[in-house]
Amino acid sequence: MVELSWIEGVLALTVQFGTVYLLASLGEIYAERSGILNLGMEGMMIVGAAIAFVFTNALGHLLSLVSVVLIGALMGLLLAFLVVTLRLNQVVVGLALTLFGYGLSGLLTQPAIRARIMRALNPEVPEVRIVTQQAEALRAVKVPVLSDIPVVGPVLFSQNALVYFALIAAVVMWFVLFRTSIGLAIRSVGENPSMADSLGINVFRIRYVTSVIAGVMGALAGAYLFIGYQPFWVEMMTNGRGFIALALVILASWSPIRAVFGSLLFGGVEVIQFRLQLFGFAAQTPQFVLMLPYVVAIVTLTVLSVESVRKRLGVPEALGKPYYRE
């Protein structure tokens, strides 16, 4: 008989790991819904993680997260400027942003440069915070009463602030996207920008806003990976998880609520595969379990290639295409 505490442990960790993917994919969904394919998600994440590392040690969690949001917004603006205003190829720009993110994050965290930044931000910063590669992790905050419920309590109500933020953001972003006129505007820009334009929607402004949202959420995802999950900085620590988030967006077929379940699946696989290794199940082929989310993503893509399904799920028709005002 499986013990309750075992399930709680696995699910709580799944939610923790899944939050990395959830934050990133929520941002990506908004960008893609408005027609911008943001392959720079990985770069936004790694910069977010680097900022979280340097700024948390200098200024503490709150100001660090504010800085992460700002830098994410800047990267979103850069993306929008390149693909909306300059109308450059989104694939090329996205990959360039990822490389840019790797470079920038490596630069910011170079010991000498990091020390300068931290001393500029906070002249009082102790030497030990400058040389360390870790930072204080976000503490779990228990929601009173709710955290005492078996299973649900430890899994959903004994997490850190960013996990709560991600879950609430998913609901809010779903509501805005599907139940408000702003959401309608975003979706219509992604479907048929010229039609949206003729209806008086400012296509460029919408795409700028969704890019910034993607940048902010991506940077937060990276910051979460660092201060919310494993607070040790190594270069390229995102390890391609920004691209996994892109696959998740497809799996979630561009819905913030489905992204919650998708992120639990992707996070859960990472958690479960180690348990399976210990059970002796997947000892010979742990890669097989790790492959599963991608198999699901490929199957989803295949299903989405059917025209009628595409129509029903609402795949953004203008995804990846720059808009020219005729």
Next chain:
Amino acid sequence: MTEKSGTDRRRITRREFLGVSTGAAVGGIVAAGVIGGIAGYLAGQSAAPPRAVTTTVTQAAAERTVTVQRTATVERTVTAPQVTELKVGYIYVGPVGDYGWSHAHDQGRKWADQRFPAAKSAYIESVPEPQAASAIESLITKENAKLIITTSFGYMDPTAEMAAKYPDRYFVHISGYRSGAAGNAPNNMSSAFAEFYQLYYLNGLAAGAVTQTGVVGYVAAHPIPEVVRHINAFVLGANYAYKKRTGKNIKAYVVWLFSWFDPAKARTGAISLIEEKNADVLAYTEDSPTVLQVAEEYTTQKGKRVWSFSHYSDMRQYGPNAHLTGQVVNWGPLYLEFYRMVATNTWQSVDIWTRIGDYVPYRWRRPVDKSTAGQPEGTVYLAPLNPAIPSEWQAEIKRRYEQMKELIFEPFSPEGNLGEPIRDQSGEVMVDGKTYVVSKRSGERREGGRLDRDALWEMDWFVEYILSELPRG
């Protein structure tokens, strides 16, 4: 209408083409700018004059003038600068950063440079393995490097090719098996490695001495012989101490990351070992102190005593309450040896694993109370021992450490397993004190009390105390 737009879509319009090409150009410029900036920064850093070097030399000279005979001093100080400048080029697989494998090599480079004033070194970092040959080429043509040191397993074949192409240069490859000495590369190529299995055995002794649950875990990178060897050594040590304490066999579990560094993954793996199997001592092969951090978190915040180790450098700051001991490397003395060989024209192709006791000033075992275990020395040494390890086991660890300086004690021997032959998971006797099996794959049994290089190099089996399976590559 629809058909028309369909065909339009397939044809690349001029506009789209321009979009793509400008995109590529801008992307390229952005990327190049970033990479160039970083490279420039690092070049500046590595080219910065090594101030420490000059001071050490003057000081040494001054000291000698006072203490040693004056004539000898004068001779030495005059001859030292006569060694013509030695250009050394290094290739790293990862970013130098301030952690992990490439960082350790870079620390070694600085260590050797400081002690060899005539050396002028340059390095190229984050070199993908297929580009190793061209990186070597550029170190030779642009930097005129006389000695090239390549520091990743995947650089082995390109290094051997370049050694054949440039017979007047010298090459050292780290962690491979091709060298002039081994007979499968030109004579101007050596291979070297800083080997940890002895230290992992000592870690295991510490683990077996403190475990309460009798379960130890290992967060492992890739299922390759090097990692398998370290896991086996660790578990043998843990079993030795635990069985001597309690009379029971240790239980060991392994999770595989299939990655050399991934803190998030290592965390997940470590947690599953603690929660699923109740392991209370965790060793690991991953480039970050993540597992130690997790142990610290469980110990200080979650009310569960979990221990872990240092890996590659002294990591005590990442787990002050959870740190038992660990393995630390200093590649410097090894590199210095090659600098000397090339500078003095006394090159000889070698194939070495540096172990405990190599490159230390005093290469004899010391009595336990004078043991240097836990102090920096040589190329591989033990991180400081936590006083929480019971004193009789501290003494045992020190005794073995000292014995291994003279290779008197060998972990992969019945002596390292409480006098029992070492069996693999299927019960087959792999090491019985008189013979040993080279590898499961070959099935070859050789005469000898201790494993030879082939057996260590090809290790493809788990000792019987490990209850996880070994993935087949």
